[in-house]
Every structure is written in structure tokens, then in C-alpha cells.
Amino acid sequence: MGQVASSQRAATAAGIQILRAGGNAADAAVAVAAALAVTEPTSTGLGGDCFAVFFEGSTRKLTALNGSGRAPARLTLEVVGKELLPASPHTVTVPGALAGWCDLLARHGRLPLATVLEPAIALAEDGFAVGPITAYWWGVGVESLRGAANLEELTIDGRAPRAGERFRNPGMARTLRAIAAGGADAFYRGPIGAAIVEVLAAAGGVMGAGDLAAHVSTWDEPISIAYRDVRVWECPPNGQGLVALIALAILEGFDVAALDPLGADRLHLVVEALRLAFADARAYIADPRVVAVPIAELLSKEYAARRRALIDPRRAAAVAPGMPISGNDTVYFCVVDDAGNACSFINSNYMGFGTGIVPRGCGFTLQNRGHCFSLDPTHPNALAPRKRPYHTIIPGMLTHLDGSLWGPFGVMAGFMQPQGHVQVVLALIDDGATPQAALDRPRLFVDSVGGIALEEGISDAAAASLAGRGHPVSAGIAGFERALFGRGQVIRRGADGRVAAGCDPRCDGSTESS
Numbered sequence: 012m013g014q015v016a017s018s019q020r021a022a023t024a025a026g027i028q029i030l031r032a033g034g035n036a037a038d039a040a041v042a043v044a045a046a047l048a049v050t051e052p053t054s055t056g057l058g059g060d061c062f063a064v065f066f067e068g069s070t071r072k073l074t075a076l077n078g079s080g081r082a083p084a085r086l087t088l089e090v091v092g093k094e095l096l097p098a099s100p101h102t103v104t105v106p107g108a109l110a111g112w113c114d115l116l117a118r119h120g121r122l123p124l125a126t127v128l129e130p131a132i133a134l135a136e137d138g139f140a141v142g143p144i145t146a147y148w149w150g151v152g153v154e155s156l157r158g159a160a161n162l163e164e165l166t167i168d169g170r171a172p173r174a175g176e177r178f179r180n181p182g183m184a185r186t187l188r189a190i191a192a193g194g195a196d197a198f199y200r201g202p203i204g205a206a207i208v209e210v211l212a213a214a215g216g217v218m219g220a221g222d223l224a225a226h227v228s229t230w231d232e233p234i235s236i237a238y239r240d241v242r243v244w245e246c247p248p249n250g251q252g253l254v255a256l257i258a259l260a261i262l263e264g265f266d267v268a269a270l271d272p273l274g275a276d277r278l279h280l281v282v283e284a285l286r287l288a289f290a291d292a293r294a295y296i297a298d299p300r301v302v303a304v305p306i307a308e309l310l311s312k313e314y315a316a317r318r319r320a321l322i323d324p325r326r327a328a329a330v331a332p333g334m335p336i337s338g339n340d341t342v343y344f345c346v347v348d349d350a351g352n353a354c355s356f357i358n359s360n361y362m363g364f365g366t367g368i369v370p371r372g373c374g375f376t377l378q379n380r381g382h383c384f385s386l387d388p389t390h391p392n393a394l395a396p397r398k399r400p401y402h403t404i405i406p407g408m409l410t411h412l413d414g415s416l417w418g419p420f421g422v423m424a425g426f427m428q429p430q431g432h433v434q435v436v437l438a439l440i441d442d443g444a445t446p447q448a449a450l451d452r453p454r455l456f457v458d459s460v461g462g463i464a465l466e467e468g469i470s471d472a473a474a475a476s477l478a479g480r481g482h483p484v485s486a487g488i489a490g491f492e493r494a495l496f497g498r499g500q501v502i503r504r505g506a507d508g509r510v511a512a513g514c515d516p517r518c519d520g521s522t523e524s525s
């Protein structure tokens with residue numbers, strides 16, 4: 012039995028359609044990615060990046076796809092100056108998503124790209140009913156980026172679509188049809204790429220046709236740790252999956268299963284482990300093809316023990332967490348097919364619509380991933396030409412210690428992502444929660460200055476106890492603002508081939524079996 016879980020019902024249905032047409036997990040994943048680019052453009056799209064972890068059922072081998080783009084060749088610290096604003100054209104790195112889609116299909120898929128894109132093309136041409144959570148954040152994005160070049164292509168008479176309203180995107184339909192006919196070259200070396208260069212030049216950017224033509228995805232060995240009776244897998248840097256692994260390695264030395272999952276004792280340990288992990292991330296995560304990242308040392312048991320010893324169960328430690336903000340800016344989804352292949356996939360613009368800049372007639376916005384570069388020339392993550400920035404999006408995978416598949420999982424939303432990974436893994440593995448129960452559980456978020464946001468459902472007593480340990484606490488966060496805590500999906504595949512899936516209640520999505 013195959014299973015798909017995503018943040019949009021129409022995208023989940025697109026994945027199921029491809030599975031039923033004979034596609035496998037890779038084919039379905041790209042179909043979902045394309046459908047999400049149509050139905051949730053305030054989070055993802057062709058102007059963004061992607062990462063994936065693929066588990067091959069026949070060999071139990073895992074591969075990691077890095078579909079993130081690089082800074083333009085002419086973009087330097089001198090060009091940027093002392094400040095890099097989120098909507099600046101200088102934050103636009105080469106969009107890597109489409110190349111990632113094509114490369115995933117080439118290595119692991121069965122079906123041609125044109126077939127896989129059919130459901131998304133139909134959604135763009137015929138329209139779709141906008142979900143209530145998506146409509147809210149669409150409105151926030153349109154208002155905050157009003158005036159961005161050609162953003163009106165993603166509006167209805169200059170406004171965001173309302174919940175339940177049908178939205179059509181003819182520009183995106185034309186773009187997808189061109190890609191279906193011409194493949195990645197239509198995007199990186201054809202008229203779509205030319206439109207990207209033109210709109211950025213008009214805004215003062217320096218991306219050229221050569222930057223797009225030179226783009227390539229990379230295949231990496233995923234990184235992992237053994238945690239309890241599973242192995243947790245992440246993509247290596249420049250992504251921040253390393254944060255989740257460091258935090259879990261620290262937490263493995265505590266008997267968290269003996270603690271109330273939503274009680275202050277466990278939450279305090281989670282916060283402190285995350286703060287230590289993010290301090291390491293701030294210091295080390297960068298493009299590993301430009302600077303050395305000491306992954307093996309950071310994931311060693313000896314290092315975890317040293318970091319664990321810094322945690323006082325009674326008090327918050329003076330450790331800088333080292334990350335900026337969270338946000339509703341990414342889509343995560345996962346697929347398991349009937350052959351036991353699994354794909355954990357994430358695609359993102361970064362901050363909502365990214366820059367909000369739309370290449371004329373193309374129907375998608377351009378990302379602002381370059382905002383994650385450091386402007387400190389001595390930092391490993393310092394902005395430099397043709398360099399990838401620190402990247403927030405991280406797909407996760409769990410296997411049993413014998414190498415068999417447990418299942419794909421992930422939580423989207425900026426710097427919440429490794430925090431969500433840790434909290435979901437604790438629920439699934441330490442507490443034995445079902446995928447849906449793990450995603451339903453209230454979460455916490457550690458912010459840029461070490462404060463803690465607590466979702467509605469975490470008790471006042473727990474909040475007070477955390478405050479008493481020295482944590483600045485904001486409690487009771489509810490409604491649309493729950494986006495702060497991310498939106499996740501999980502699929503578990505049993506040894507008998509049966510699957511159990513969960514879809515986060517903080518999104519408009521669904522899970523469905525083929």
C-alpha cells in the first residue's frame with residue numbers, strides 16, 4: 012500500500028494519482044512538490060529550493076539530495092554592503108527546486124517528467140479552492156510585500172484569495188507546460204531563466220544567465236545518529252539537520268520517557284539541548300564545499316557527553332541559541348510506495364513568498380535564501396560568490412537499527428524545523444505515540460534570544476516552572492499563530508507493509524493511501 016501526506020489536500024491527491032498511474036515514491040514526491048507550488052505559493056515554488064532523503068526499499072540504501080542554489084557569481088560582500096534586507100534582490104540565490112525534481116526522477120523515478128507534472132498543470136489551469144490557513148498567510152504575504160515586482164500575478168484584483176475561493180494561475184500553468192516539454196533547460200537556459208534575470212536586474216540584482224546555467228544539484232551521504240532503537244537520518248550541511256541530531260544525541264543521555272511529555276522537567280531539557288545545538292549550528296554550518304564542517308566530531312558520543320554536562324536541570328544555562336526567526340515559509344511532505352521505497356521531501360521559498368518578486372508571466376516568486384548568509388567576512392557562512400547559504404529546510408527519515416524502514420518524517424517552518432524534528436522523534440520513539448498523536452501534541456519554540464514560545468495545550472503550571480528556571484516564556488499561543496510551531500507529516504511503515512500516517516492539524520493538508 013502506498014501513502015502520501017502533505018500540507019494541501021489537492022497535492023496529496025496528486026501524489027496518489029501518480030502512484031496509481033504506476034509511479035513510485037520519487038515520482039509521487041515530485042508530483043506533490045509541483046502541486047504544492049501551485050496550491051501553496053506563499054510557502055513554496057519553482058523560485059525556491061528543495062532537499063530530499065530517499066530510502067530504496069530493495070537495497071535499504073539512503074541517498075540525500077541537495078537541491079539548494081548558490082549566490083550569483085557577481086554577488087560579493089562589497090556589493091551587498093552593511094545590510095541585507097529580506098526582500099532585497101541580493102537575497103535571491105539560484106532557484107534549485109526544479110533541478111532537484113528532475114534529478115530525483117532521473118535517479119529514482121519511473122515516469123517521465125511530463126507525466127508527473129500533469130496534476131499540477133491541471134490545478135494551475137483549472138484552479139483550486141484555497142484552504143483557510145493558506146488564505147490567511149497568503150494575505151499576510153501580499154500585504155507585507157505589496158509593491159514587489161509582478162506580485163499581482165498571485166492575487167485576485169490585487170488581493171489575496173479568500174478561504175474557499177478558487178484561484179487560477181495561468182502563468183504557472185504556462186511555466187509548467189514549458190518545463191514538461193523542455194525539462195530543466197527550459198528553466199535554467201531558456202525563457203523562464205531569462206525572465207528571472209530580467210526581473211532581478213530591474214530590481215538591482217546581479218544574477219546572470221551564467222549563474223542559472225551553471226546550477227547543479229548534489230547527491231550527498233546523509234548523516235545520522237542511533238537514537239534508542241532507531242537511526243535518525245538528515246541531510247548534511249549546508250542544511251541544519253545537524254542541529255536535530257546534536258540535540259537528540261544530547262537528550263539520549265536523559266531518561267526523557269520517564270518524564271511528563273508536556274511537563275516542565277522534560278521541556279527544560281529539550282530547550283537546553285536545542286540551545287546548545289543551535290550554538291554549534293551558528294558556529295559551524297556552512298557550505299561544506301567551501302569550508303570544512305566538523306560533522307563527525309559534532310555527532311560523536313564524546314562531544315554529546317560534554318555538551319550534556321552543561322545542562323543544569325534546575326536552571327537555564329547562559330548559552331546563545333544562535334538562530335533568527337521561525338515562520339510559515341516551507342512545505343514538507345512524504346511518500347511511501349507499495350515496494351517499500353520512501354521519500355522525505357521539503358521545498359521552500361524561505362520567508363513566505365520569499366522576496367515576492369515574480370518573473371513576468373511565470374506565476375511564481377523568487378526565494379530569499381541569501382538572507383541566511385552572514386555578512387561577517389570571517390564567518391564560515393559568510394556570503395561569497397557561487398556559495399550556498401546556511402539552509403533551514405530539512406527532510407528526516409527513521410530506520411530501524413537493522414536498516415529496515417521505519418518511515419519518513421519532517422516538520423516545516425524556518426528555524427523551528429530541527430526543534431520540530433526533536434519533539435516529534437521524542438513523541439514517536441520515547442513515548443510510542445502514533446504519527447498523528449505525535450503531530451497533534453503541543454510544541455515549544457526557542458527564539459533568537461533564548462525565549463520560549465509555548466503552544467496552547469501546555470499547562471500554566473509548566474509555563475510557570477520554566478519561567479522559574481530562568482526561561483523567558485510566552486505561553487498559550489493559538490490560532491493562526493500556531494504556524495510558529497511548524498507543520499509536519501509522518502508516515503510509518505510496518506514490517507508487514509502496512510502504513511500509519513499523520514498530517515499536522517496546523518495546516519490545510521491530508522494523508523491518503525493508494
